Amino acid sequence: xxxxxxxxxxxxxxxALLAGCGSNDDKTTVNxxxxxxxxxxxxxxxxxxxxxxxxxxxxxxxxxxxxxKESKLISExxxxxxxxxxxxxxYDTDRKERLNLMLASNDYPDVITGLDLTDVxxxxxxxxxxxxxxxxxxxxxxxxxxxGDTIERYKxxxxxxxxxxxxxxxxxxxxxxxxxxYDIWQNMGAPEIITTDDYYKILKQMVEENPVxxxxxxxxxxxxxxxxxxxxxxDWIQITLGMWGLKDGYKEDENYxxxxxxxxxxxxxxxxxxxQFFRDGLLDPDSVVNxxxxxKSKVSTERAYGHIGxxxxxxxxxxxxxxxxxxxxxxxxxxxxxNVKNEDAEQVYLSPxxxxxxxxxxxxxKCENPEEVMKWLxxxxxxxxxxxxxxxxxxxxxxxxxxxxxxxxxxxxxxxxVINGTYDYEIGSLLGQYEYWLVMGQKPxxxxxxxxxxxxxxxxxxxxKVMNDNLVDTIYDFSAYRNISYEPDNPLTVVKQQxxxxxxxxxxxxxxxxxxxxxxxxxEELQEKANEAGLQDxxxxxxxxxxxxxxxxxxx
Numbered sequence: 001x002x003x004x005x006x007x008x009x010x011x012x013x014x015x016a017l018l019a020g021c022g023s024n025d026d027k028t029t030v031n032x033x034x035x036x037x038x039x040x041x042x043x044x045x046x047x048x049x050x051x052x053x054x055x056x057x058x059x060x061x062x063x064x065x066x067x068x069k070e071s072k073l074i075s076e077x078x079x080x081x082x083x084x085x086x087x088x089x090x091y092d093t094d095r096k097e098r099l100n101l102m103l104a105s106n107d108y109p110d111v112i113t114g115l116d117l118t119d120v121x122x123x124x125x126x127x128x129x130x131x132x133x134x135x136x137x138x139x140x141x142x143x144x145x146x147x148g149d150t151i152e153r154y155k156x157x158x159x160x161x162x163x164x165x166x167x168x169x170x171x172x173x174x175x176x177x178x179x180x181x182y183d184i185w186q187n188m189g190a191p192e193i194i195t196t197d198d199y200y201k202i203l204k205q206m207v208e209e210n211p212v213x214x215x216x217x218x219x220x221x222x223x224x225x226x227x228x229x230x231x232x233x234x235d236w237i238q239i240t241l242g243m244w245g246l247k248d249g250y251k252e253d254e255n256y257x258x259x260x261x262x263x264x265x266x267x268x269x270x271x272x273x274x275x276q277f278f279r280d281g282l283l284d285p286d287s288v289v290n291x292x293x294x295x296k297s298k299v300s301t302e303r304a305y306g307h308i309g310x311x312x313x314x315x316x317x318x319x320x321x322x323x324x325x326x327x328x329x330x331x332x333x334x335x336x337x338x339n340v341k342n343e344d345a346e347q348v349y350l351s352p353x354x355x356x357x358x359x360x361x362x363x364x365x366k367c368e369n370p371e372e373v374m375k376w377l378x379x380x381x382x383x384x385x386x387x388x389x390x391x392x393x394x395x396x397x398x399x400x401x402x403x404x405x406x407x408x409x410x411x412x413x414x415x416x417x418v419i420n421g422t423y424d425y426e427i428g429s430l431l432g433q434y435e436y437w438l439v440m441g442q443k444p445x446x447x448x449x450x451x452x453x454x455x456x457x458x459x460x461x462x463x464x465k466v467m468n469d470n471l472v473d474t475i476y477d478f479s480a481y482r483n484i485s486y487e488p489d490n491p492l493t494v495v496k497q498q499x500x501x502x503x504x505x506x507x508x509x510x511x512x513x514x515x516x517x518x519x520x521x522x523x524e525e526l527q528e529k530a531n532e533a534g535l536q537d538x539x540x541x542x543x544x545x546x547x548x549x550x551x552x553x554x555x556x
Contacts, residue, residue: 028365029131031139036371038550043405044384046082053372054085057111057361057438058102062090067435074432077393084376086436087381110367112436113166115360117485120163123362130363134163135374142382146441153356153483153553164377165357169443171450173458174238174471175351177337179314181305184210186210186332196243196273199306199340206305207282213302222277223284223304225295226508233288233504237261237270240308244270245345248352248478250542258481258543262530263505268523269342271532274511275519288508296321310469311337318506337467339474344486350471361438380438383416383445390440390451399431400453410456418454428453480549484542495534502529 038047057348067090078084089109091098099119102108103126106224112123119243123129136143143164150168150348178199184206185191189226193199203221213219226233236248244266245251250258251266261267277283285293292313298304299317308312314335322329337529347388363370378383386407387401388394400414415421429435433453444450458464486493506526513519550556 001511018266021216026128028127030134030370033135033371033374036375037137039499042081044081044403045382045405045548046373046379049083049372049375051367052079052083052085053376054087055111055367055369055373055376056087056089056109057113058089058099058109060090060095060114061093061098063092064090070429071432071435073393073396073430074389074435077388077432078436079343082379087437088445108364108366109437110369111361111373113359113361115163115362117205117360118482118487120360120362121156121485123364124162128362128364128369129162130365130370132164132363132374133159135363135370136161136378139371140378141372142378142385143439146381146443149356154360161394162437163308165360166437166439167359167442168355168357169441170353170355170477171442171444171452171455172472172475173455173468174311174337174475175466176309176431177311177350177471177474178243179307179311179335179337181206182334182336183330183332184305193338193340196328196340196342200273200276203277203306204282210305215301217301217303219303219305220284220298221282221296221304222287222308223290223298224287224307224309225290225292226287227289227294228292230500230504233508234500235312236287236309236316237504237507239350240274241266241270242350242474243345243348245338245347245349247476248347248481250481256543256547256556258539258546260530260535260539262535263528263539266342266345266446269344271507272516272519273521275513277517278511279514283511285512300325307335311471315421317475323421334463336463337470339470348474349476350474352476352482354482355477355479356483357441374460377439380436380440383447385438386440386445386451387449389432389436390434391453392428392433398427400428400433411468414453415457419457421463425454477555479556480553481542481546483549484545492534492538495538497537499535500531501524503535506530 031538036047037050039050040048040182044049052246067088071088075086078086087109095114096119098281099108099112099115108114108128117135118177120129147164147168151164154163154165180193180199180203185202188202188205191198191202193202207219207221210219224236226236234249238246238261241249241261246261246264246266249261251261251264252258261270268373274283278285284290284298290298295304296317299314300321319329319334322333326333339350340349361375367373384403384405387403393399393407394401399411401408403409413422421502434451440451442451449456458468486496505528506522506529510519510522510526513522
């Protein structure tokens with residue numbers, strides 16, 4: 001809470017201090033894009049510039065040493081084959097704090113990415129962005145074609161386009177689910193798992209039959225890493241509520257009204273369900289304080305039989321560890337993903353998708369070559385550009401794929417590594433996979449492949465196919481909700497944080513109650529305190545903004 005307020009105050013101060021630096025009347029635009037001299041097309045379909053295109057961009061928080069190491073090969077490849085030099089900047093400090101410092105000192109790079117809509121609105125208000133319409137008209141045919149109607153969502157009411165998004169488009173693969181230890185489940189005779197009650201009973205039986213691991217330490221039906229951050233703890237709650245038919249923690253009625261789970265019967269039922277795990281000694285008591293590394297240690301030492309969350313978490317902490325450390329490891333010793341549904345729910349909603357994308361990229365007024373930057377962004381979003389920037393440098397001894405510029409092939413070793421779960425992601429990082437992700441989308445390319453190298457062989461991977469088949473109906477587009485922004489001067493911005501604090505504290509208290517009656521009482525206290533903190537006002541605002549987006553994007 002303290003950190004959130006400090007960031008908000010810094011932003012407000014910047015607005016107050018710098019608002020006089022510009023106005024919408026003198027907004028940076030490129031009305032007549034200048035031509036770019038080229039020397040012919042290379043084998044990748046790129047018009048080679050006669051002079052090197054160079055720009056610097058700020059990508060947020062990260063390890064500068066890692067960036068230097070992981071961008072080396074792709075930086076050399078792009079300079080040699082495209083005459084393009086991209087300088088990526090990261091800092092090991094908070095992204096928003098660094099951005100605010102850059103703005104306060106008037107020292108920021110040509111391009112900034114990783115922005116949320118509040119960041120974008122601040123930059124636009126301060127006239128720090130370049131309006132992109134004419135640049136796209138001149139240099140963005142791939143951008144126009146690939147984004148399609150989605151790009152209309154980014155425009156202001158007066159038609160200005162100040163940013164582009166990355167990660168946009170609908171990729172129909174799951175992100176979240178309930179999981180269970182497959183080998184133990186099979187040894188039990190693989191009893192049917194359909195309902196949340198089934199899931200609970202089977203996990204309980206697993207613990208009863210296997211109460212400790214090889215070192216004699218207690219094993220649990222469910223374990224989580226809620227101590228990683230408040231947002232991770234909130235994710236755990238919201239994903240679990242998807243089994244009760246709620247979307248991202250909200251119940252939607254036939255009139256598109258959204259009610260927060262803390263004000264629903266479903267929220268109470270899920271809390272009682274989780275409390276049952278706790279009262280029966282089935283819930284890892286450290287679930288709300290575990291860091292990811294704490295949790296991974298428990299999973300990898302066989303102290304957890306179930307998990308609700310990201311599908312890749314239990315893979316990373318489970319069989320991807322065991323196949324390297326257990327000489328007797330068998331293929332069925334792993335977690336599988338199951339579609340669990342509360343019996344009263346009409347539909348399960350586990351994986352909300354934001355087809356708008358997950359963060360914004362802007363060209364700033366510091367950029368002296370916006371035409372050249374746009375030319376690169378347009379190539380990046382093309383099919384070949386997506387492959388290069390997504391799958392990494394081709395044609396090297398360590399590459400995951402090869403290309404002659406027009407056609408391509410996957411390296412069989414890399415492909416089989418993905419299929420078998422032995423792919424070396426560290427090598428992929430060194431090839432520059434996703435290193436220069438500025439505007440690429442997740443929407444499948446024309447041939448059905450996509451930007452994620454390891455998501456291109458799902459139907460050939462036994463266990464991913466099982467997962468995808470199990471969870472195919474749990475994926476949904478919730479872009480209209482996920483693009484609600486909270487400006488620093490909106491009183492509900494602070495209310496939202498206060499409500500989250502109240503709810504997460506109250507829910508943790510409720511699920512650790514000693515009796516069901518006490519759990520219900522604590523939930524009711526949570527509900528009362530959340531509404532006193534402004535939850536109902538927040539619901540009204542969210543519902544209004546949600547419907548505005550649905551109407552504007554013609555999604556009703």
